[in-house]
Amino acid sequence: MAIDIFVVLIPGLILGIIFGFILQRGRFCMNSAFRDIILLKEYKLAKSVALAILVSMLGFAIMSFGGIITLNPKQFAWGANIVGGLIFGFGMVLAAGCASGTTYRVGEGMMGSLVALLGYAGGAYFTKFGALNSIAKFLQDNTKITNPDGSALTVFGDLTPIFMLIIGIAGIALVAYFWIWRELRAKKRENKPMFDLSDFGQKAFKKGWHWAVTAIAIGILACFAYISSAAAGRNYPLGITGGWVGWNKYWNTGVDTALGWETWLVIGIVIGAFISAIIAKEFKLRTPKHAKTILIQFIGGSAMGFGAVTAMGCNIGNILSGFPLLSLGSLLSGAFIILGCWLLAYLLFMWRKD
């Protein structure tokens, strides 16, 4: 079967390029977002992740009520969610980037992230189709709990779409008041303009974006991604892992049906980040200073690949896309991704104070 260029390839690629552009401008990396909460007491990226989830939640709820999309939360399998999430969380600290962070940094020319990505794609493929599959399958099959009709468990059951709408609206209002409005008011007190649109081009293409701008852009993109992805036969919003697994499967087997929407999305992310970095003069081919770092990033990437397939999603599939759907499995995986990240970041960067 030939690849459907107009439904699969072009939409996936274009959305990926936009996603990569936003990720690079917003420096949107969940490893940094979670780790910096404890390490640097710096909350901007964490706020950005929270707002992106809320905007997606509201968007998905509205599109679901409008009959544009069918909600498709991930399954709950506590053993797989806990083990996979934790290992993914450890892995992203070692790899120096989450699934999306590692992918977009390849576009910035960071060769350490390229090595991490190769580990990630390999680890994910071996867990999905190869020697490690029995471990993931054992955990997924033996700890799975579903609704009586076999559908995935969500926090509010049948009422989940309504609650997505309510939490989305209330959450955005709270974020707008407590975080955004207070920032604007502080600016006003210093007699700075609240919205400074001078040098717009400079701000949009040369400097890092404000966390709220990044979050809203990602939330809106996630809605378009859901529609486009569903039209291509993959009824789910943004994801990363499946894309790299797909490439691996294609090169290993030559079966071109492996090249689905998500494979073009991830290639698009690298291209988008590359374009963005070139415009901002932030592109540079570079290697980590120490050879040991490259080895650690490879091990970290491989662990992320195993963790993501076991937990049925990386930080994008489970947190950015899964949290808005209020999937119990995604929430548990996400909680353990964050926990794994904190545990290892504490041991590596905070425990031994020199």
Next chain:
Amino acid sequence: MVDKTDTLDCRGEVCPYPDVKSKRKAKKMNSGEVLEILIDYPLSAERIPETMKSMGNEVLSTEKVGASEWKILVKIK
């Protein structure tokens, strides 16, 4: 032109080492001294000045010196 006391070269360090190392370095330095930090990682170019400010230090300048290379000058409080 400011006289810098010390230089910390974090080029080629991966996330979050530029931030962690500059924080540790700044803590060891004495009041009034100036630290020059060299980095090539975009996120840290924005995050290090923020962290330094929240530590109470004065960020004298953040200068882009080349493709994905920055020089940050910090005066220790």
